[in-house]
Amino acid sequence: MPNMSLEKVKIPEQEPDVRNKNFDEVSLGYTKEQAMEEATRCLNCRHQPCKQGCPVGVPIPEFISEVAKGNFEEAYAIITKENALPAICGRVCPQENQCEGKCVRAIKGESVGIGRLERFVADYHRDHGQKTNIKIEKNGKKVAVVGSGPAGITCAGELAKRGYDVTVFEALHKTGGVLSYGIPEFRLPKALVQQEVDGVAQMGVDFQTNVVVGRSITIDELQEQGYEAIFVGSGAGLPRFQGIPGENLNGVYAANEFLTRVNLMKGYEFPNHPTPVKISDTVCVIGAGNVAMDAARTAKRLGAKEVYIVYRRGAEEVPARAEEVHHAKEEGIIFKLLTNPVKIEGEDGWVKSMECVEMELGEPDDSGRRRPVVKEGSNFTIETGTVIVSIGQSPNPLIRQTTPGLDTQKWGGIIVEEETMKTSKDGVYAGGDVVTGAATVILAMGAGKTAAQAIDEALKKEDR
Structure with a gap:
């Protein structure tokens, strides 16, 4: 009999006040027992709507069925027939809009934790799986x-x-x-x-x-x-900028540059890695997509005391994954919504503050989202030494x-x-x-x- 619990099995995570000071993984992943318990929530639907929501067509109910039985290597073999990167997808895919978004269990309660199970299976294989020698016949092309x-x-x-x-x-x-x-x-x-x-x-x-x-x-x-x-x-x-005065000041980063310095060039391990990343006590991140969340949460971990997400639309329009927004808020990121920067002020070539205006939502635009309109006379200033621009690439x-x-x-x-x-x-x-x-x-x-x-x-x- 399927487990009819309305909620997913909770996944262990680092405590917010601990993790916002380190670069270790936030989510600790399921244990074998937790994965098997979550897998029993799958109803094994005949129409398999979850599979239709997967851009690479993973046979989701089939692999979950093997997890429920404790056959983790069989589950891995099923996933990797269609998806070569399950450990990555299990962590970063927006499952809520894809496979889990179509899960029948989500009609009443929470969907099956498909992403969490995929991650568990991939991690289990990495730790316990047998290495196989792949023999491929070359075709000469x-x-x-x-x-x-x-x-x-x-x-x-x-x-x-x-x-x-x-x-x-x-x-x-x-x-x-x-x-x-x-x-x-x-x-x-x-x-x-x-x-x-x-x-x-x-x-x-x-x-x-x-x-x-x-x-x-x-x-x-x-x-x-x-x-x-x-x-x-x-x-x-290639980063986009807003085209506002002051974007060429020292202390203004494109999100891509900021994240590349920290992730690829190990800026978070300075001085052991020779990549300095200068940030101030107060950091403003312009934008509210997943990249903006990554930049804001990274700035917090690098020691910023206050980190603002500055976004011109409202909470309903925030494009980042709900999980990323939830994690950011838990970690102390401050959301300044319906706020738009108009100017970055500097002193001696460095960022000193950012002037913003308050916005209100008007009629929907071409994207179907309500267009933000400036509230006259609502200008205010945020004192900051670091601005990270994350409005798309x-x-x-x-x-x-x-x-x-x-x-x-x-x-x-x-x-x-x-x-x-x-x-x-x-x-x-x-x-x-x-x-x-x-x-x-x-x-x-x-x-x-x-x-x-x-x-x-x-x-x-x-x-x-």
Whole structure:
């Protein structure tokens, strides 16, 4: 009989006042007993709506059924047929909008903790699973992948399984893309990202770091070198700014730069790692998406006494995951909603304060969200020495500027056919944030998987 408890089995977490001073993982994960108990809440529905909510099509009820029986390795085998990065997805996927959002148990009470169970299974396998030697028959064809983030890793792994010689070109000195530079250690340990990348490398994928495609080498040159298909998964790392006075002052960071210094360059371990990250007692983060939450929670851990999330819309419109907002509030992050910065004031070249205005919500705009309107005469100032701008990112223009015949959107995203991820340029495919703009890890993985399938079909067709 299924466990009919209306609530998920509680997951152990570090206490807020302890964790907001360290970079260890916030959530401690389920024990075997907790995972098995949570798994018994699954009703094993005939229609499997949860599976339809998963961008990579994991057979969710099947793996949960194995967890309930204590067959954790069988559960891992089921998940990894469709998802190459379960330890990552279990931690950072917005399950509430995807698989768990469609769970029948959510009609009355809480959905089954699908993400928590996926994480448990992946962690259990890492600690107890047998290493298997993967034997893959090579087909003699070369494919290049640009970027080693979630889209690139997934595409590379799927193609390697099918026998292709895959080379991944990564611009940074470390693989993992946004998983390494963007998501903090306390949400996604970097050792875990490395293990997932190592798993793909064991399939024969060659990772070349410090190669900036569009500068070190162009797409056309890769084609000249005999790569029969190229997948571009270079992400969206170019920050946007508001265009307000004072954004060029010292003490103003783009969220990407701030998080890269801390995560990739180990700024949180200064001086053991030579990456200084200067922050003041009061920090203002502009924006309220997941990246803004990551930046705010990171600033708190680096010693800031007061950290503000400054966002021009209301609580209903906050785009970050509910779990991230909940964790941020628990850790003492202060939310200044319906507030918009208009000017950053400086002294001797450094940030001194930020002038803001209060907003009120008017009629809905094109996005369906109510448009914020300035309250006249509501200007006020926040004394701060650090401002972190987190209002979105777009793709780096290098690839589109150096690749003739590649059609892109006005804002810089590469245009693709949705069913195949094929671009306007022969033999070139693209997916993830470089196509959609900043989105989720699992959507990028879904794009990488779709592209790999399409590349395989196209290259097989050429052989006929």
